[in-house]
Amino acid sequence: DADVTQTPRNRITKTGKRIMLECSQTKGHDRMYWYRQDPGLGLRLIYYSFDVKDINKGEISDGYSVSRQAQAKFSLSLESAIPNQTALYFCATTDSGAEGRNEQFFGPGTRLTVL
Amino acid sequence: AQSVTQLGSHVSVSEGALVLLRCNYSSSVPPYLFWYVQYPNQGLQLLLKYTTGATLVKGINGFEAEFKKSETSFHLTKPSAHMSDAAEYFCAVSEMDGSFKTIFGAGTRLFVKA
Numbered sequence: 001d002a003d004v005t006q007t008p009r010n011r012i013t014k015t016g017k018r019i020m021l022e023c024s025q026t027k028g029h030d031r032m033y034w035y036r037q038d039p040g041l042g043l044r045l046i047y048y049s050f051d052v053k054d055i056n057k058g059e060i061s062d063g064y065s066v067s068r069q070a071q072a073k074f075s076l077s078l079e080s081a082i083p084n085q086t087a088l089y090f091c092a093t094t095d096s097g098a099e100g101r102n103e104q105f106f107g108p109g110t111r112l113t114v115l
Numbered sequence: 116a117q118s119v120t121q122l123g124s125h126v127s128v129s130e131g132a133l134v135l136l137r138c139n140y141s142s143s144v145p146p147y148l149f150w151y152v153q154y155p156n157q158g159l160q161l162l163l164k165y166t167t168g169a170t171l172v173k174g175i176n177g178f179e180a181e182f183k184k185s186e187t188s189f190h191l192t193k194p195s196a197h198m199s200d201a202a203e204y205f206c207a208v209s210e211m212d213g214s215f216k217t218i219f220g221a222g223t224r225l226f227v228k229a
Contacts (some may be wrong), residue, residue: 002157035219040124042205042219043159058216092159101147101166101209104217106158 023091119220204229
């Protein structure tokens with residue numbers, strides 16, 4: 001089984017709809033991240049969480065919110081989706097030890113289309 | 116804040132040829148550096164990383180990268196390309212401001228011709 005899973009894998013929605021993307025991990029890591037990937041822009045950080053009670057905004061958090069329901073679960077919500085939120089979304093995890101030197105482990109991604 | 120520049124959004128090589136993917140970073144202190152690979156319809160996975168010690172780092176699938184502080188570079192190479200190397204490659208650095216966030220480059224898509 002995959003260590004980091006994301007649901008759904010694909011989603012098409014309409015402008016103004018609320019949508020939630022979910023991420024679960026079995027790696028036992030305390031740090032979790034949400035990124036979006038756009039062609040030519042690489043990955044940009046939306047939100048990150050160092051533990052259940054510690055949630056931080058990334059560089060592009062406007063229009064998004066998150067919930068860390070448990071150490072293993074981190075959800076991303078779009079309260080009112082708009083077309084420019086069409087992108088590939090990735091969840092990632094990392095261990096808090098060896099600050100900054102640890103690799104991130106990525107889920108398979110969610111392709112979101114907002115019409 | 117740090118930034119990462121990958122020169123060339125697309126690189127095309129022939130099978131068996133040298134692969135060179137360029138990465139430069141902006142930092143006044145040596146950062147932690149990473150190369151990730153993304154195969155179609157998959158998430159990113161680590162190829163290699165530099166934290167401290169030897170500046171030539173070997174990774175999976177025959178890739179290696181050299182950290183050059185004087186040039187603020189961390190270029191990725193492979194002596195002989197294989198068709199299975201076709202993918203998108205991302206250079207990344209850890210932010211050294213205490214947040215230890217990872218900053219990604221825009222990515223370079225590698226095409227391998229038969």
